[in-house]
Amino acid sequence: MQIPRQTSVTLPFPSRWGIHAAVGGRPVVYGIFNINSVTGNRVVGTVNFRGRDIPINGYWDENTKQLRVDSPYATYSGHLTIFDDPSIRIRHYILTGRLTMKPPSLQAGQYGTWVATTDTVLAGAPISSGVLPPVGVFLTSDLLKGAVGR
Numbered sequence: 001m002q003i004p005r006q007t008s009v010t011l012p013f014p015s016r017w018g019i020h021a022a023v024g025g026r027p028v029v030y031g032i033f034n035i036n037s038v039t040g041n042r043v044v045g046t047v048n049f050r051g052r053d054i055p056i057n058g059y060w061d062e063n064t065k066q067l068r069v070d071s072p073y074a075t076y077s078g079h080l081t082i083f084d085d086p087s088i089r090i091r092h093y094i095l096t097g098r099l100t101m102k103p104p105s106l107q108a109g110q111y112g113t114w115v116a117t118t119d120t121v122l123a124g125a126p127i128s129s130g131v132l133p134p135v136g137v138f139l140t141s142d143l144l145k146g147a148v149g150r
Contacts, residue, residue: 010062010065010080010082010093011035011038011043011060011062011067011080011093012035012093012118012120013035013036013037013038014034014035014036014037015034015035015093015118016032016033016034016118017032017033017034017035017093017095017116017117017118018030018031018032018033018116018117018118019031019032019033019047019049019114019115019116020114020115020116021049021099021112021113021114022112022113022114023099023101023107023110023111023112024107024110024111024112025112028049028112029049029050030049031047031048031049031050032046032047032048033045033046033047033048033056033095033116034046034047034048034053038060041059041060041061041062042057042058042059042060043056043057043058043059043060043067043069044056044057045069047071054071054072054073055071055072056069056070056071056076057069057070058070058076064079065079065080065081066078066079066080067079067080067095067097072104073101073102073104073105074099074100074101074102074105075099075100075102076097076098076099076114077097077098077099078095078096078097078098078114078116079095079096079097080093080094080095081094081096082094082127084122084126084127085122085126086122086126089121089122090119090120090121090122091119091120091121091122091126092117092118092119093117093118093119093120094115094116094117095114095115095116095117096113096114096115096116097113097114098111098112098113098114099111099112099113099114100112
């Protein structure tokens with residue numbers, strides 16, 4: 001009898017991420033990006049920039065660490081990187097990528113960038129701790145910890 005292998009999904013769920021987006025070179029706003037579930041390669045969650053949860057649905061490719069999700073107002077595509085900081089026992093998860101605004105958004109057709117981050121306690125040996133993460137990691141991390149907007 002063969003025992004099925006369990007695969008480890010590196011995209012944590014359920015998880016709450018701080019997100020920052022810029023469209024047309026202008027910062028849009030900070031918000032909260034929730035990944036409620038990852039089933040197979042299907043991702044379900046919400047994004048909230050202005051006090052209202054907006055549903056997102058999309059796909060996760062574990063092999064390439066690529067995420068693509070759609071909301072009613074934008075399409076987000078991004079790549080996951082992991083940065084471990086063994087000195088403070090934290091694993092940072094960083095999603096960065098591009099977005100395209102779509103109708104009915106007033107910015108429909110415009111492109112931009114986004115960064116979303118979350119972190120967990122580092123359990124075990126670090127897997128990645130090369131270069132420093134982008135500054136967005138610290139800004140969105142502060143958002144999740146309640147330091148932004150006070």
